[in-house]
Amino acid sequence: MTPTNTLTDPRVEAALRRMFADAARDDATVARIMAGRPGDRGWQTPQEHADAVAEVYMPISAAGGQLLYNLVRAIRPATVVEFGMSFGISTLYLAAAVRDNGTGRVVTTELSEAKIAAARRTFSGTGLEDVVTVLAGDARDTLGGLGVPADFVLLDGWKDLCLPVLRVLEPHLKPGTLVVADDVDLPALGPYLEYVRTPANGYQSVTFPVEDGMEISCRL
Known part of the structure; x- marks a missing residue:
């Protein structure tokens, strides 16, 4: 019997190939956005920041x-929580694992309405929309x-918000929960x-050397 791997579904493969190709143009997109931005004040709120970079993928x-x-395949979580969906590249990997586990769901968060609309089209086109719940708004x-x-x-949203989001989630973390x-x-x-x-904060943490590095922390 052939093992189940939704990542090899032609619809998922095509979606990931398309989005990674689009993401490869992120540097040029960011340069264009910054060139048209008056002054150097920075964005005042996370929503303003999200709206300003609504065309940028920023993928894993x-x-x-x-x-x-x-x-996710190994742990078989009932609820996967993602902070920072963007266009949904990382969400597809999480949702594919949930689908192949035969149980669970992905709850993901995003501020940009444009990205939410695009990601929902992708989830529908790949047949994964039934295992993904998108929460629009500030994850905090x-x-x-x-x-x-x-x-x-x-945690893959704005990096300065990762700690505040973790603190919001801590009442919902059981011993053994992995936070990446x-x-x-x-x-x-x-x-x-x-x-x-x-x-003293209750985690055992290790850095995994993939691309720009992922910190994998186990709640103790």
Whole structure:
């Protein structure tokens, strides 16, 4: 009998191939956005930031996606929580793993309405929409009412918000829950890394060397 792997579904393969190709143009897109931005004040709110970069993918790597798929397949979580869906590349890897486990769901968050609309079209086109719930808005608000344990967590939204989002989720984390944060090389993730690497805060943490690095932290 052939093992089930939704990542090899032609619809999923085509969607990932298309989105990674689009994401490869991110640098040029960001340069165009920044060139048209007056001054150097920075964006005042996460929503303003999300709206400004609504065309930018900011994806995980393909290798990072494979790692997420493997972890979710191995753990078989009932609820996967993702902070920072963007166009849904990482969500597809998570949803494919949930589908192949035959149980569970993905709850993902995103501020950009444009990205939410595009991602929902992708989930529908790949047949994965029934295992994905998209929460629109600031994750610090939407995830506060999660109501169920978060059995696996991916933090890949704005890096300066990863720690606040984790603190919102902590009441929903059981011992043994894995929390994965992407892009450990980015300075803005520093406060988060300091927190999960401090034993008194209740995590055992290790950096996995894939692309820009993923921090994998087990809730103790």
